[in-house]
Structure formats: structure tokens, C-alpha cells
Amino acid sequence: MDLNKHLQKNKSGEVIVTGGPISIMIPRSYEKYKRLNITDEIDTLAMFEITIDNETKEFFLPASIIMKPSVVQYVTTEGQDYVSATFDKGDIFIKNTRVVKNGYIAYIIFSEYIEKGQIPRYLNYNNLAFIFDTIQRITGCKLPAEHATFEMIYAHLSRDQHQLSTPYRLTPMTTPPKFLKLKDVPHAATSTTAKLVGSYLKDSIINNTVNAADDVSDIEELLRH
Secondary structure, rough: OOOOHHHEEOOOOOOOOOOOOEEEEEHHHHHHOOEEEEEEOEEEEEEEEEEEEEEEEEEEEEEEEEOOOOOEEEEEEOEEEEEEEEEEEOOEEEEOOOOOOHHHHHHHHHHHHHOOOOOOOOOOOOHHHHHHHHHHHOOOOOOOOOOHHHHHHHHEEEOOOOOOOOEHOOOOOOOEEEOOOOOOOHHOOHHHHHHHHHOOOOHHHHHHHHHOOHHHHHHHHHHHH
């Protein structure tokens, strides 16, 4: 997908649609962070699914932008609520390309993607490890963690759709993974001790009973002695 064939910046700093239609799907979860507001324009985080010429990809710019599409609708797909917007030729895709750096966006992404496990469907497993690299570069925020830390987090929370105890990286990776939320202790924790000392004790006991851990962790071995 070459956006340059469909978008062009004019002398006023607006990005105009030169070859439509272009459709986007914005997660409505941005509303609770006050990062999605719809009037005669759309003021939103520029992180959404974009479709041009029947090809769908991610548009990932961790900044707020203002857009003026021809059509705006509220839709629900795969259990998630979205704002669907369609741009025709001549519509304003981005009203101003000068964006304000906002470190709060890093919190929004961490809360949605890691804490709640709400990974947008347009982001695939291989892209996730680089999200916070882009966020730090554009928002200017400094995260006290190395790139490898986020790789490990996503690798740990990505599981087989049909067997949540199996890390996605150990599967053939031919189907999309299931992303666990960070607080999903019964499934996210791997050792028996980690499950029982965490929250949601009742769920953890049931999970331990049904899916017993195959290996003993180092800390469990230490606690036994």
C-alpha cells in the first residue's frame, strides 16, 4: 500500500485525499481517554486500521490528528466498537501535519494493549515488539525499559488461540494469536506458585487443577526447601 498515491499535502499543510475512497476503523476505546471526539470533524489518535483498494493495513502514528471524512458511522466488529470513516476525493485526511508531542499516549497504549490485552486486529505479532520504539520517538516520552523488555512481554502474553497455556511462538504461527491481558493471572502466570499468590485466587485454583504445570520453577524449588 502506497499512501503517497492517494494522499497529497497542500500549501496550507493539509493532507488531502487525491484518490479515494479511503476507509478507516478507529477503536472507540480511545473515547475513555478523551482521545476521540466527533463533531463535524474527527479529533483522534492516529492509530487505526486503513483500507485502500481492498488492501487493509495499520496506520500507526502515536499523535492526535483532526480529520474531515465524508461519512462517519459507529460499527461493532468481532466484539469491538469502532468509528468507521470514509474519505472521498478532496476530503481532508489530516488537517494539520504539525503534531504536539504527548507522552500520555504511551500510557494509553500500555493500558489498552498490555494491561487490557486489547490489541487492534490490524497489528500482527511481528509488529508488536516495535510499537514502543515508535511511541518514544514521536511522543518524546522516555520509558525506563529496553526494547527487549517489550519483546518479552508480548511474547509471553501471546498464546495459541485454542490452548492458552501454549505460547504463540511455540506454535506453527499460521493463525492469529490470542493476546492475554497482563492481569489474566490464571493464564498469564506459568508456575503454580505465581498463580496462587496472584489475584483472582478462585480462578487460579481452577486453572491449576485443570492445567497443571509441567515444570517446577526455580523459586518453587527454593520455597520447598
